[in-house]
Structures are given as structure tokens and as C-alpha cells.
Amino acid sequence: MRGELKYDAVVIGAGTAGLVAGARLAEGGARVCVLAKGVGSTHLAPGTIDVLGYAPERVTSPAAAVDELAAARPDHPYARLGFEAIAEAVRWFSERVESGPRPPLPEYRYVGDLERNILLPTAVGALRPSALVPETMAAGDSASHDRVCIVGTRSLRDFHPALCAANLRRAGIDARSVEIEIEVERADQNTLELARRFDDPAWRAAFAGRLALKLQAHESVGLPAMLGIRDPHGAWSDVQHRLGRPVFEIPGLPPSVPGMRLYEILRSTLRNAGGRLVLGAEVVSCERDGSRVVSVAARSAGHDAHYAAPWFVLASGGFGSGGIELDSRWAAHERVLGLELRGLPGPDQPRFVGDYLAEQPMARVGVAVDGELRAEGADNVMVAGAALPGAVPWREGSGEGIALASGSHAAQLVLSRSGAPAGAAA
């Protein structure tokens, strides 16, 4: 027998775009299965919702800048989605964080909106614009404090408070740094292990007691993002209360604790709505009937598993995640379904430019899509997230905005075309 599972929609990829598409399809009444090779990009990202940070100058208000960007770059995903789609997706996200049926992280909130970007310090003290940020980071808003004290510990080798504070001073912020000893059990400590300790009320009380002695009047406190993984709201508000001053997290190198919280919010939203999630299931081939994908084969132990559906959402990412690859012969491929790509430099054009941090010619490569973000040549495949062409999320500060809006758009288009149960699609 050849096993085949049938769903209303199959989503490929479990990063932000895939989980959002899956959750919204499930909420709309579709039987949905999310297939992923592994855990997605959330664990590697800061956990903020970046909608538009640079266009190309630093953006003060995403609401004002998105339309301008869309007008200037008709190939950008935002030009096809429009501002209202972004705003709707961000509203949906905020609601799910706060009032999901069974919130995985009690009372944990995101704050901010599309009217004004919040400038948060990075681990090296640069200021980075985000539209929505976890409440645990919000007090890092450079507009909201006069003096900050950046706190680090030698046991975290990837976070250097003096470097962070020095760069903040360069940006005109009155910042200093202190180190605090944390007894560690292993040489290579990361923020996740410390976050688990912050979940323990007794441990964090003792930590706050020791830190309080090192602080001066009227300064806010910036800490690496490690204030709890199970109960971040409880850990953050407790530390803030004990120190009697605003406290904020600074996201740093992976593993990203706030990114893991974001994953848990999206994963549980998908599961609570009845959607399936299959990890380890790398999609290795697909069956097509003309311009439609009929089913995909995913790796499972012993034999491939086949998933058939009238609709597929491709959210497998770009070069960063391996969804798109450049082979040793300089040919680019979309690796999952073999779809056509757009945005490749022509044979006579340069493949790289000398300035490493400038926009590289390959940066806007993505799956060729029509005006509805359907893959060209595959009528029942929606494309979402970093697989889309035309954007350079890491330069624009637009990754989560594109993921939320295109994941939502894919779900809504599929629901509207597939005659989901009446009233189910809100």
C-alpha cells in the first residue's frame, strides 16, 4: 500500500510565515497539516515584529512608509499585499498573543503599533527599529529612558555589556555597564539555561537582590534576553518590581529565548485550532497534474509519507534557511517543489558587489509569483515569507511583517477559494 493523507491545505515550513498560515487556515475551518524539515527560524530571530525599519533610511512610522515603499518597488511583497493586509495580520497576532484560547505564556504581551517604530538596543548597542516588541523589551525604547545600566555576566560569552553601553553612549544615550557573577555549571552557558533559572521565583529574587546593590538612582536596567521561558511575564515583572525601576531584555545570539516564546505562541495557536504539525518531515518530491501540485512526499522513517491537498502554502524560506539554494555551478533552485525563481542577476550582471554589507545582487531572489502571490506555473501553491521575491528583509527590517501578512494572505485566499465551512472564516 502507498500511504496518503488528505488535507484541505498543506503548509511547508514552520517558521513564522508557515505557522501563521497554518494557524489561520485551521481557525478558518480547514483541515491543515504543517510539514517542516526541522524547527524554523523563530529560534534564531530576536522575537520582535519588524514591519519596516529602513526604506532605505531609518523609518519612523511603518504606517507612513509602507505605501511609499510599495509605490517605489512594485515587486516588493508589500506592494502586492498593501498596508491594510499588514495591519490586519498584526492585529490578529496581537490578539492571539493576548487572548488565545489557551495562552501558553500567561499574561505575556507584545506592545507597539504600526504608527511608530520602537528603537531597541541590540547586543552590541546599535539601535534597531521594530513595530511590535515583547513587553519584556519595551522599556529599552530609546525614547523612554534617560539613563540605562547594561548588565552582563562573564558566564555569557556572547554578551559584552561594556561594548553595548559604549555604543549606546555614541548614540547619545547615558549608558554604563556592570557585570554580575552568576554561578554556572558548565563552561558554555547560554541565555536559555539562564532563562530557566529566571522562571524560578527564589532564584530570581536572589539575583535581583545582588543586582540592586550595583545600581544607581534613576537608571533603567538592560539585561540579555533571558527573563524566563515558561513564565516571562512573571519573571520580568517580578525582577522589575524588585529593582523598582524599568527593566528590559536585549536580544542577542541564538538560541533566542524571545524567539522560542514566539514559536510557542504560534505553535499553540495552530494546535489549539486543530492544525497538525509534523517535524522531521522534509518534503523531498511532489506529484503534479499540469499546473497543479497534487501531493507532496515527505521523509518519514522507513518510507516517504504522502500528503495530498487541493492547496499548498510554500513557506520554506530563502537562502538563509535553505529553501532556495545556489549550487556550485551558480544555478539557483527552489528546493522543495522546483518552482521558478525571479530576481536572478542576468548572465552579464555581477553576482556580488564588493561591499559585503551592501545589497547583494542575489538578495531579492524568490519564487516567481503572480499578483495574488500564487507561484507561477503552480496554480494551487501560495508562497509566503522569505521565499517571496523582491524584499531584502534583513536590510529593510521587514521579515516578520512580510511573514505575518503573506502567511495571513495565503490562508485567506485558500479559505475564500476552497469553500470552507460557512461562518468559519472570520
Added chain:
Amino acid sequence: MTDGVLGELMRGSLDHCVKCTICETQCPVSNVTPLFPGPKFAGPQAERYRVAGEPSVDSSVDYCSGCGICSMVCPQGVKIAEINSQARNRLKQQKGFPLRDRIITRPTWLGRAGSPVAPLANLTIDMRPLRILGEKLLKIHRDAPAPEFARQRFSRWAKGRTSPATGRKIVYFHGCGTEYYEPWEGQKVVQILEHNGFEVVVPKQDCCGLPLQSSGLFDDARKVVLRLARALVPYVRDDPDTIIVGNATSCTLMLKREAREILSLEDDPDLKLVSERTYDICELLLELHHRGELKSDFKPVNEHIFYHAPCQQQGHWIGKPALELFALIPGLEVTEGNARCCGIAGTYGLKAEKYDIAMAVGADLFAQVRDSGATEVACDSETCRWQITHGTGEKSVHPIDYLHRAYGL
């Protein structure tokens, strides 16, 4: 492809590691003890320092429980768990295997010795002085969960009956847990399959070798798993429609993938065929449902249960089919746990030096079970069920128990 080439490809997958740390965030063991530095450190990183013919650089890889979560969550496809299992084998070859590891990895010997004298054997298992002695002599922890031998082995029950001939044959691989400890689970599997029109064949069979493999006794594990493959393969070789189904999810995973990849038995044609044709029972039932072939005469089961998908079930890379099956049963309320692991990892949590780690790993799951208010726990693996009962005091059964009840069989 030859064994050597596959082994090299598996090891070579470490070059795909981008040090993203996703495996470290998900490892149940390194998150509770500094004795295991984590899958990335012990695997893709430390492997570069392991040189053939030279002593292993450190022995921390022995604390890997072999749950396989790291390989499942890796977005780059690095064979982390497999690299670590092979490193553990090489380490144990250098350091020697304790007598304990040669005993507890032989469920067939234990079962054959214990089940004929089940009442006496069970009494012995419960006797505190003997357990303390066992800890001192054999390093089997005195508090580790020990199942009771069943008075009648599953195969004895199966021998006394024949499935109605329907022409739709299916081969049942019951594993040692069903054979010696929980024969009723096997009886339920047979009855559910027969109810759905299958003619169930129960071949003479033996251990899959997983306990040997996970303790690093690779040579013995190879002999045991190949013997099982030889026993099963005649039933599927000439019949492309016949499959093998099992309820012991870690043992079916051993047949499907682990024996071939970890033990480097990729080339064995019998094992290959058995591997491709083996199904987990819930995987099979869900596929039948999707094809419209699963009987749906389910009566209500008014229970609130907690479901824990064990690591080795997750390792099939098929998601959690039990949850979709539960949704077919009227009245059944299910709380899905999201703890990673119960800690036992087959025989890991029995070992005196690892028992406390196993209990620390399981603490999250035990708390979730207690907080859920559920009256029973469903879980696909027998050793995990015993550990869950040990950690929570709650009854734990295989997911198919609820289908069996709903069918009224």
C-alpha cells in the same frame, strides 16, 4: 550504496551544522544536567576531535539518552543523534561494557526467565532488599520503574487463535513489551485490525535489538535485529500489499530507520524491505481513516485523558497521528502535553547513575499530567508508560486502548 559510504555520509552531515543551537534548545538531557554538554557539542563539534584508533576525547556522550529529538528538530538535516550513538559505541568499546548493560538490554532473556514464574518474579521485583542489592551489584537503580511479568505471554494467546481469512493480510510485530508484560495491548491491536477486516498474522519473533543499540552494544544489536528481519521478511517479500504493523513505537522505529542508519546495516536487503514495509499502528489507522477505510462505529468514551507523544514516536517523523484518531471518538477529551520526554529512554533511566537525570527530565511531563486533571495518560511506548506511572501514579495506556473501547470490542 555500501555501509561504509552511508556511515561517512551520516558523519559528513556534521558539515551542514551551522551552530544554530536549535538542537540544544530541544535536548531533554542537557537541559537538566551539566553532565551532558548538549547534542551540538557532543555531536557535530566533538566528532571532529574523535580520531580512529585514538582514545575518545571525553565520555560525556554516554549521557546522551538517544531520544533522537535533536535530529528531528535540526533544520539543516544533520544526523546528530546518529553521530552521537556511534560515538557512544566507540567509547564503550574502549571503556568496556558493564555487566548490567549486558543484562537489561536483553528483554527476551529476562522475559523467558521471568514469565514462567511470573508471581514469584513479580514478588522479587517488588522486594526492597533485593532492589538495593541490585543497585549495589548491578547498578540498576532501586527506584527505577520495573514492569510486572504477565502470567501468559502474548504469543501463547495468539497461537490459540486464527484470524478470519479475509484476504487482507497484515503482519503483526508485537515486540517484547507486549510479549512479556502487556499482552492485552497486543490483543487489542489484533482485535482492532480484525474489526477493520484484516487477517492478522503473528510470526514467531524476537527482540529488535534497540536496547542493545542504545547501550552501545552494536555487534549484539546487529545480530538480534537481523534475526528479526529474517523472521519477518518472508511474510512481505512476495506480497507487495502486505505490511508489518507494531504498537511498540520505539521498536518499529528501530526496524524502520535506526538499525539501518545507526548500526550501518543499510545494505541488508531483508532489513531494507522490512524497514520500508513497517508501520506504527496509529500511522496505519490514520492512513486507513484518510482513505475512508477505517470503520467509524465508535461509541462515546467519556474520559478526559492526557496524551504524551514519546520521543521515539516523534522520531517516525509522522507528527502525532494518535491525536487525529482520538478526535474521531465521541466524548473523548484530550489534553495534549508539550513536554519533551519522560526521561526513561528505554533503559537509560534504569541505570543507577542516570536515574536522577531521567526523573529530572520527566519532571516537566509529570507536572503537566498532574495539572491537566486528566484521569489517564495515553502514550505510544511501553517503557515511557511505565515511567509516567512511576512519576505520576496515574494509569498509562497505549492510544489504541481508546479506539478499542470506542469500538466496544
